[in-house]
Amino acid sequence: MSSAIQSTKEQDALLRAGIDRSLRHPVMFFLTSGAAWLAVSIVLGLVASAKVHSPEFLTGCSWLTYGRVFPAHINALVYGWGFQAAFAVIIWMMARLSRKECTAAGLILTAGHVWNLAVAMGLIGILSGSSTGMPWMEFPAFVWPVLLVSYFAIVIWSFIQFRVQPEGHVYISQWYLLGAMVWFPWIYITANTLLFCIPGQPLMGAGINAWYKSALIFLFFTPVALGAAYYLAPKVTGRAVYSYSLAKLGFWSLAIIAPWAGMQKLVGAPIPYFMPYLGAAATVMIFIPAIAASINILRTTLSSSEILAASPSLRFTIAGIIGLLLLGFAAVVLNLPGSTLPLTQFSMSGYGFDILAIYGFFSFVMFGAVYFIVPRVTRREWLSKRLIKIHFLLSVYGIMTVALVALFGGLEQGIGQEDWQQPWEAAATRAYPYAVATTIAWCFILVSNVFFFIHLALMWMCLGRRSVHPTLLVSDHGHATNPHGEDGDVDNAGPGHVVAH
Amino acid sequence: MSLRTFIFGLAASFGVAWLFIIVVPFIKMRNLEPIQLNEATDGTTGIFYPKRTGRITNGALVYAENGCYLCHSQLIRPTYAGNDLYRSDWGGLKADPDRGDTRRETNVYDFSGEKFAQIGVSRMGPDLSNVGLRVSANYATGGDPAKWFYNHLYNPRQDPKLWKSTCPPFRFMFSERLITGNPSNDAIAIVDDGKKEIVPDSDAQALVSYLLSLKKDQAVPAVLNFAPPKNKG
Numbered sequence: 001m002s003s004a005i006q007s008t009k010e011q012d013a014l015l016r017a018g019i020d021r022s023l024r025h026p027v028m029f030f031l032t033s034g035a036a037w038l039a040v041s042i043v044l045g046l047v048a049s050a051k052v053h054s055p056e057f058l059t060g061c062s063w064l065t066y067g068r069v070f071p072a073h074i075n076a077l078v079y080g081w082g083f084q085a086a087f088a089v090i091i092w093m094m095a096r097l098s099r100k101e102c103t104a105a106g107l108i109l110t111a112g113h114v115w116n117l118a119v120a121m122g123l124i125g126i127l128s129g130s131s132t133g134m135p136w137m138e139f140p141a142f143v144w145p146v147l148l149v150s151y152f153a154i155v156i157w158s159f160i161q162f163r164v165q166p167e168g169h170v171y172i173s174q175w176y177l178l179g180a181m182v183w184f185p186w187i188y189i190t191a192n193t194l195l196f197c198i199p200g201q202p203l204m205g206a207g208i209n210a211w212y213k214s215a216l217i218f219l220f221f222t223p224v225a226l227g228a229a230y231y232l233a234p235k236v237t238g239r240a241v242y243s244y245s246l247a248k249l250g251f252w253s254l255a256i257i258a259p260w261a262g263m264q265k266l267v268g269a270p271i272p273y274f275m276p277y278l279g280a281a282a283t284v285m286i287f288i289p290a291i292a293a294s295i296n297i298l299r300t301t302l303s304s305s306e307i308l309a310a311s312p313s314l315r316f317t318i319a320g321i322i323g324l325l326l327l328g329f330a331a332v333v334l335n336l337p338g339s340t341l342p343l344t345q346f347s348m349s350g351y352g353f354d355i356l357a358i359y360g361f362f363s364f365v366m367f368g369a370v371y372f373i374v375p376r377v378t379r380r381e382w383l384s385k386r387l388i389k390i391h392f393l394l395s396v397y398g399i400m401t402v403a404l405v406a407l408f409g410g411l412e413q414g415i416g417q418e419d420w421q422q423p424w425e426a427a428a429t430r431a432y433p434y435a436v437a438t439t440i441a442w443c444f445i446l447v448s449n450v451f452f453f454i455h456l457a458l459m460w461m462c463l464g465r466r467s468v469h470p471t472l473l474v475s476d477h478g479h480a481t482n483p484h485g486e487d488g489d490v491d492n493a494g495p496g497h498v499v500a501h
Numbered sequence: 502m503s504l505r506t507f508i509f510g511l512a513a514s515f516g517v518a519w520l521f522i523i524v525v526p527f528i529k530m531r532n533l534e535p536i537q538l539n540e541a542t543d544g545t546t547g548i549f550y551p552k553r554t555g556r557i558t559n560g561a562l563v564y565a566e567n568g569c570y571l572c573h574s575q576l577i578r579p580t581y582a583g584n585d586l587y588r589s590d591w592g593g594l595k596a597d598p599d600r601g602d603t604r605r606e607t608n609v610y611d612f613s614g615e616k617f618a619q620i621g622v623s624r625m626g627p628d629l630s631n632v633g634l635r636v637s638a639n640y641a642t643g644g645d646p647a648k649w650f651y652n653h654l655y656n657p658r659q660d661p662k663l664w665k666s667t668c669p670p671f672r673f674m675f676s677e678r679l680i681t682g683n684p685s686n687d688a689i690a691i692v693d694d695g696k697k698e699i700v701p702d703s704d705a706q707a708l709v710s711y712l713l714s715l716k717k718d719q720a721v722p723a724v725l726n727f728a729p730p731k732n733k734g
Contacts, residue, residue: 052625055657055667062673067568133565135622163504175507182511190519194527195617201530202618203609208523209617219515255511259518268578268585269620270609271530275522342583346574346624417624420587424627425665431625 015099022101023092024377026108028460030088031370033116035453037080042449044073046442052435063127071138072126078136080119082358085366086224087154090177092373093231094158097174098165104157111153118146134195136213144192148185155181172247176227179255183219187212203271207263214262217357218286222254225365226293229317232368233300236314237307242299250292257285264335267345283335290328294321310472312388313372319396320364326403327361333407343414348431352406360399380464382471387455389473394448401441409434533609542723549722551610553714560711561615563704573629574621579606579727590635591628593717605717608725626668633716650709651689651701674705
């Protein structure tokens with residue numbers, strides 16, 4: 001009996017190793033090129049942020065004017081880093097959860113190269129002055145069909161794996177990842193065809209653009225990050241998810257509420273009156289799925305405080321989930337029509353909110369996933385816990401500054417804008433210190449991600465540690481029980497050492 | 502839950518919102534019904550035509566390509582949504598010499614001729630809905646407003662009133678050239694002992710023409726005029 005269990009466990013371990021091997025190149029390609037774009041984006045963000053308070057900084061060249069650097073920064077962050085991190089997580093987790101090896105690694109890798117090329121062309125387009133002028137859709141119009149086709153070529157295999165998986169349990173992570181996979185193309189095709197292909201009313205165009213931005217955050221980045229967190233938290237702690245019904249509530253409330261959000265950006269604009277107010281109401285209600293999912297994940301992990309202290313994956317994931325809680329809180333505080341919405345509608349809090357969503361929540365969970373996935377697909381361990389710690393601490397400090405700027409600086413600036421008896425310059429003066437704070441925060445985030453990128457690149461070059469002991473953030477070597485659970489044992493001592501115990 | 506029900510759930514929850522706030526409003530707003538002017542209230546009959554002159558298409562393109570929308574909005578919100586209307590020169594002019602208080606909120610015709618309404622991302626700078634009129638009335642008093650704009654784009658902090666501006670300079674839209682014959686009317690500076698002049702390139706010309714077209718100086722039909730009745734006399 002026990003030997004039968006033993007052999008199934010060995011088969012499982014072999015299957016997992018097979019899946020990891022089949023996805024090694026696509027996953028590492030997406031993660032490293034994503035991390036490189038992240039570094040590019042942060043440099044651009046730093047330049048743009050410095051220009052907000054020092055307008056004569058780097059003005060010699062048209063390519064570096066604020067109005068081009070800033071969109072380049074956001075688009076590199078979203079399409080260069082965000083999407084590629086999401087692709088790596090989707091293809092790896094869907095393969096693991098559906099228990100199917102990937103048979104299309106070559107095609108995925110090719111599509112990944114096309115994606116990167118399109119992002120590069122788009123960024124050159126923006127910087128050389130061919131931006132479309134629509135926030136988050138600034139890439140010249142020829143880019144979006146290329147991105148769409150490569151998107152399908154990348155994720156379709158995960159969908160097929162899910163379809164052909166043996167009948168059985170569908171994991172919470174799979175709901176979220178499938179949701180993101182289905183919603184994104186729908187959102188993307190809608191926004192791009194209505195803005196670039198079918199001429200419409202210019203104000204409705206602005207509305208669709210605002211909706212697109214919000215939908216991308218709440219219906220693509222949020223579900224991908226939650227899918228990853230619902231995978232990592234139970235896996236690393238070795239506990240079952242705290243509540244299945246809470247997970248259901250979190251998922252379906254997100255699915256029902258999030259598609260209505262976004263148009264609060266147009267409050268007061270001459271479009272049908274109900275649209276911006278529905279948008280504001282939906283954005284405020286985002287706190288329901290945010291709280292449901294974060295409580296569920298926190299309850300799953302917080303009782304395992306030793307593992308939380310030791311595991312880099314878990315630490316980043318939990319930081320991301322706290323970012324989600326803050327995001328849900330900010331969604332309420334910044335979007336109350338009649339009190340705060342008039343203040344935040346045109347203030348820097350919008351940018352802060354986006355950064356909180358993309359970096360403070362999504363990217364942190366992605367970093368957690370990276371620290372979990374990379375040792376498995378490269379069969380090497382992370383080189384240095386110090387590098388991981390630096391990455392974590394500087395990122396947390398940086399993002400906390402940006403979040404504070406979002407909540408307080410935006411409101412402060414908005415109060416100045418609404419005070420019509422004061423000259424307009426008063427509002428700009430109020431915003432000034434917060435702009436300086438943002439620049440400093442970007443410096444921290446830049447340093448932290450340079451370390452991250454170097455570490456990741458070394459891992460990709462197979463320069464990771466050959467060891468059976470994962471790199472932990474506490475300093476007991478060897479004898480500690482593996483916090484990554486059974487599956488966390490990586491067969492890094494060479495083939496044939498897969499010991500399931 | 503089977504896959505089919507699950508996908509149906511995903512599609513239904515998203516599709517309802519998609520229909521109600523994207524597809525249906527998009528189709529309805531594509532063909533706005535023209536506004537019939539009324540003899541009694543507007544003093545004339547026929548159809549209301551929003552008037553706008555200038556290189557709007559080219560200028561809007563330059564505006565978009567150089568990210569002006571990141572710091573400047575083009576939206577005067579009604580008073581329930583913000584205090585934009587109270588500022589003396591944002592939604593019109595508080596004391597227009599000919600027509601009195603012309604301030605009004607943005608209406609759907611203000612973006613005619615544009616593909617995308619640049620309502621803006623944030624207000625690091627002031628709202629531009631009425632910048633053409635504002636500059637003519639308050640900044641370039643007595644002078645050529647286009648010239649004021651050229652100077653402002655070349656160095657946003659040149660006007661002593663605006664020394665605190667954080668607007669980036671757009672010097673790359675200007676070029677220095679040898680003067681042959683008379684200097685250009687658009688030249689913003691003569692340098693090099695009168696041998697060379699700094700003139701706006703075509704991008705700057707289109708942009709300034711567009712900015713000058715942003716003005717609220719046309720009387721709107723009574724059905725679009727939400728201003729409270731004014732005491733006459």
